[in-house]
Amino acid sequence: MNDKLDSAPNFDRAQFKGQIITVTKDEQIAPAIDLLKDQLLIGFDTETKPAFKKGEFYNVSLLQLASDDVAVLFRLHFLKDFSLIKIIFEDKHVVKAGVAIRDDIKALQKLFHFTPHGFVELSEIAKERNMKNFGLKGMTEEILNLTLSKKAKLSNWEAHDLKPDQLQYAATDAWIGRKLYETLNPHS
Numbered sequence: 018m019n020d021k022l023d024s025a026p027n028f029d030r031a032q033f034k035g036q037i038i039t040v041t042k043d044e045q046i047a048p049a050i051d052l053l054k055d056q057l058l059i060g061f062d063t064e065t066k067p068a069f070k071k072g073e074f075y076n077v078s079l080l081q082l083a084s085d086d087v088a089v090l091f092r093l094h095f096l097k098d099f100s101l102i103k104i105i106f107e108d109k110h111v112v113k114a115g116v117a118i119r120d121d122i123k124a125l126q127k128l129f130h131f132t133p134h135g136f137v138e139l140s141e142i143a144k145e146r147n148m149k150n151f152g153l154k155g156m157t158e159e160i161l162n163l164t165l166s167k168k169a170k171l172s173n174w175e176a177h178d179l180k181p182d183q184l185q186y187a188a189t190d191a192w193i194g195r196k197l198y199e200t201l202n203p204h205s
Contacts, residue, residue: 077121
């Protein structure tokens, strides 16, 4: 028997249980942003259609922002007006927490210009605290004793309609960034 498999903890799966809002039209942005407007801490993530061939490239397909009870999923390739999203991204008073956010920010800046403020890279906090894991899945297991399914990661994020498992995956990834920040910074 493989000792590594035998000793692996059996974690419950992390799953966002709040309301998931999908934004596909510019006129839906303001009402969706209103659901997050009083939040001082937002989980942040993006998804991009995977490229499997050399030279193949896709823009960011999905932006996920999550509070404790609402996840807003912005289908970016359907949107033209990013002004309200830009306000959140430039707000120094709103923490946007996630993992590997530098690349996410660069990819988003190819779609619209903004000066990022309030973004917190969770892997840097993990390194400062001498933790073992720096990725979202590993940190979730180490800090929250939960596991993340990464099954939908390589799915088509530019599909006309996202499947329920994609929506759940995207909402959970953003929300878990918020939960990790709360756990790592209990007094903030």
